[in-house]
Amino acid sequence: MSLLSKPSDKRIKIMFVSLLSLIVLSMVLLVNSYFSIEKRINKSAEDYLGKTNDYAISILEQNIEKYYVLLQEQSSELIASLDSNDVDKKELASLSAITKDEVEGLFLLDETFNHKVSVRFNDQAEFSVNQLDEEYLDKDKSLNKFLENKEIRNGKEYFLNGLYYINLYIYDKKSQKSIVAPINLQRLYKNQIKNGSQVYQGYTMIKNSDFVVIMHPSTNQINLNITKDRKKNYPSFDFHGLEKVEKIQQNQEEGTIYYDSYWWDQEQPTEAAKMSVFKWVNIGESRWVVATNSDVKERKGLTAENLLLLLVIFIIIVIVFILFIFILRQYQHQYKVYIKYKESEKRREEERIRHDLDLKIQQESKLETIGIVSTTIVHDLNNILTPLLGMTKLMMEENNEDEALFSDLESIYLSAKKGQELSGNILRFAKLDNKEKRDSDIVEAVSEGVKTIRPLIPKNIELDLQIIDTNYPSISMEPQDIQNILFNLITNAYQAIGKGQGKIIVSVSKEKADDSKKNPFHFKNKEIIVIKVMDNGPGIPKEIQDKVLVTPFYTTKDETGGTGLGLFVVTSLAKKYGWEVKLFSDENGTTFSIRIPI
CATH class of the missing domain: 3.30.450 (Beta-Lactamase)
Structure with missing residues (x-):
């Protein structure tokens, strides 16, 4: 007989009250997360505009x-x-x-x-x-x-x-x-600043000390005072926002302003809520204020998208708990989130430097936002899994004589425990530098990592561990980090091998780094520990080898559900300790080397 046909009224009431408490707690956490994310996104937007504005100033000065x-x-x-x-x-x-x-x-x-x-x-x-x-x-x-x-x-x-x-x-x-x-300042502006890639709606403009526009995307705006002359041309417009901008810029050398204005680069200007970052600059006898602005509503859209994602997760949590109460034996739910990013199209060679700078800023902003959202979601999920584990453990103790029921409860408990461990790993990765490092045995850490992942390896693949040298010194690190690196590299290896017979070798050895240019400065003339993960798979194509280690979300395994984060995690953890990651791959297989200076 199923569990749902036997529950006592008391047990159902306890579970119902627990469910309501968890839902209320989740709502509080969601509201708190929304305001926290909004604050951080605004800060990220200000940083982005500040860097763009500084870039425009440097372009003017350098040219x-x-x-x-x-x-x-x-x-x-x-x-x-x-x-x-x-x-x-x-x-x-x-x-x-x-x-x-x-x-x-x-x-x-x-x-x-x-x-x-x-x-x-x-x-x-x-x-x-x-x-x-x-x-x-x-x-x-x-x-x-x-x-x-x-x-x-x-x-x-x-x-x-x-x-x-x-x-x-x-x-x-x-x-x-x-x-x-x-x-010709307008040609300089058009060639060097205006034609730069724009991630958000907005532009950079330059005014002189009299607040007269001297460089602008629209030549119709040149030689216009931002308030006095525009009032004559657009008498029905509201200029309180621009009057506020003029007053602040008169009294500050640099800053950030939120104000209501119009998009003056359009033939018929439309209203807009703007964020503007400005800075005064002296070039010879000229004194200019350089200001870069963007659409506040467009930035706020990021907050709304993140809130929507949190609400979707909240609804999924409610559904999962309702199914847990009424259909416990059929509890099966999978989360699959596919996030794909497309690289920006290749710019002309003479614009490559500006493109790389914008792309880097954009990527940092998106990664920061994703880190905030994922950390918040995982933290909330972990808070929900804790009582689930406790209640399931209690039910297992109460029903240990019913083998079928006990087996089902044990499956649920182990699945929830695995989810809690996974969420803990994600939280650790989101806060790389918060945990104090300690001297650890590198061989012991590698051995433990291989032992942990060995049961997950398909039967068609052989996993071999080789400790080549002896007397390895202790390394200041977190053992879980080296195990996380091995987990990602070994997982990549057996996924690359596929269904055919294959072999993966994990080796630990020591070697001497010379003073050649191929070695980083802190490696030269030092003894280093080398951890290698070798497979006999089909190899990685040469044209993407430079991307797989440093580009997050870059994956060639769309059909198997690859996220493109595994190798990015490896390089991020190695960078945390100043280690080096090397890749060699051809048609006979792939070798990843983690080089650790002693």
């Missing part, structure tokens, strides 16, 4: 410095060429190609600082003589200051023909002549 150094290094040759009737066309064409269309051209000023000759560049890496308008000099209010102080590198920005420019100043002491090079 202006690059052009200044380039002109300074070639100043003598350029002055000699421009000062003669025989213009060096090859040299100027080369300079035009390097500066693209960001440098408008060159002015040559004589000893009395009068305009002598000019060269205009174009976007075809070509140039024309004496076709650069003198307005580039007349509009520059800082030019007189340069005439008095030859150490000034560039002047203050000025407005000409719908765009903003700054002039670079190069003074040649030998000839006492000067070169003035106008830089």
Whole structure:
């Protein structure tokens, strides 16, 4: 007779009250988790915008410095060429190609600082003589200051023909002549900043000390004061948010602002709740505020998605406990979560550096969010499994004479215990540095790890342990970490071998690391312990060997349910101790080596 036909009223009431208590506790934990996640996501968003803003500032400073150094290094040759009737066309064409269309051209000023000759560049890496308008000099209010102080590198920005420019100043002491090079700030912005990859909706803009826009995705916004001029163009819009921004930026060198405004890069601006990170920067005689903003609602969407995930887990918990009460013998439920990430498409070679930086920031942000969510869920699940284990143990003691019932209860108890151990491992991995390390026997830790996983190995695969040397010193570590590394590597090995006959060898040995470049600095001329996991599987294709160790969620085992986290866990644990992970693979098999300095 089944268990459900026998339960006493008292036992059912106890279980029902326990269920209600667990549900209430789960709701409290869910609410607490929501606010905690929201706070951390906001902090992550601020960090992301801050790094993006700093990147834009570095791009501005580096490119202006690059052009200044380039002109300074070639100043003598350029002055000699421009000062003669025989213009060096090859040299100027080369300079035009390097500066693209960001440098408008060159002015040559004589000893009395009068305009002598000019060269205009174009976007075809070509140039024309004496076709650069003198307005580039007349509009520059800082030019007189340069005439008095030859150490000034560039002047203050000025407005000409719908765009903003700054002039670079190069003074040649030998000839006492000067070169003035106008830089088109909007082209510099478009080429170097605007075209960078954008993970979230938003953009970077630059204003001068009068809060007039000098660089912006939309040229219609250039030379507009962010409040006064926009009020004239859009009299029905609400400008309280921008007035708040202007007031804060007047009084702070840098900071983060939340405010209501509009997307000014659109033909018809739409309302938006924005988060903006800003910083003031001085470039020569110019003082600018660089601000990067994004959509707050888009960021908040991450919180809503995480809350939805928590609610789904909560509903699953309720269903599992109801089934546990009413259909205990048929208790079978599996959780399967598939998370797939796609790598960003390959950028053009000249944009590779910006792409890698954005991709790294995006990945760190997502991993941080996933870590927060997974840790919270596992913690809640562990709190629920604890009373389940206790109640099941109690029922086993009360029904030890009923063999069938006792066997079913024992299966439930062992499954719940396994789930509790798994959740504990996940919590340990999420807090890698919190547990104090201790000196441990490396051979004992490896042996215990192999012994633990041996029962899980398919019968068609042989697992062999080889301890090659003796007298191994103790290593400062957590033994569970080396066992976790072995578990992931051995699991990968037997999954790669598949259903055919195969062999996995785990070996421990010692060797001497030389001082060659292939060894990290802290390995050189030291004795090291090498733990190898070798299999005779089909091997790992060369084109993905660089990805499998460092890219989370990267897997080639979609059909078998691979998560892509196993090898990432291995490299993360090795990095925690300063160990090194080596991979060698061909058609005869794969070898992973964990190298530990003594």
